[in-house]
Amino acid sequence: MTDLLLDPAIRTWVFLPIVVITFFIGILRHYVSLLLMNKKKVELENIADGQYLLRARLLRENGRFLPKTSFNARRQYLCAEETGYLSKAQQRPAKGPNPMDPSQMTEMLKGNMMNMIPMIVVGGWINWTFSGFVTTRVPFPLTLKFKAMLQRGVDLVSLDSAWVSSASWYFLCMFGLRSIYTLVLGSENAADQSKAMEDQMAMTGSAVNPQADPRAAFKGEWEALQMIQHQFAL
């Protein structure tokens, strides 16, 4: 079946170590990031804002089960001109997250370091140490297009495209181990390089509006609550 015989030493010293190293680097990454990252501090005001918004939304959605007087009392409490939380919150001065805040800068730097160091160091090391081996064969036929993807570092024209080189095996492991990390470390893990890359891309994409202005949310909720026609459902 196999038209190419591989030395079993390649299995012991290349194929298996790549899997093990990739896996344990992920675990290590998780714990180092736990060590370095301090928990995001949540401000009391933000929590209060969130809860008030939630409360207004619940009132809007389920208010029809309340008698009219109760509904109006609650609405008054939330939207009154001077004292209601929603109205007061709209008048608050804007304070977006300050990008020059040094603590946030260090956080971002740490995050980037956590991404870049394993990427460059480990990836480079694996490519350097284990380069140029044909490690394994995928058990399903693939078209020639996959040759470039699966046979990095091995430029053999006549080699069937189902064979996988060591560098590509490393990448395959990196992406495939994601759900196994979830299994081992729980869903909030930081082991995953590919996910971290995606996050970073998403972050650069959303850098234009880093955090939605809470005042806009308050204004929207306030308006919606003012507009609603109360109708007793029971």
Added chain:
Amino acid sequence: MSDKSSKAEKKNDECYNTAAITNNVEALEFGRTCQSCAAGMAAGILGLTGFQGFILYFISVGIQAVIWNVKSQGNWLSYFPERNSFTWSHGNGLLTFVLLWVFFYGMVHVY
């Protein structure tokens, strides 16, 4: 009939408990990963090639869907918003499956 109306109501009222849903989704993800690991190992050790391996994967998906449905007592929609149990998270599942399949196939049959 009553089932349908309650479904419609649920969508309107958003009366799902988000924490519970998150927990359920995590449980599903856990199950899916375990299942694809097991299927991948089996396929690799058995030395299946080509479509046979994928057929094994989908058989295991089917078995798992049946188990999930039994576990939820036929009431899938009272635990999850709208997904059905066959089409859950195949992206990660297939990735894991292929990785383990290739790995065990390589370990056992290539060398």
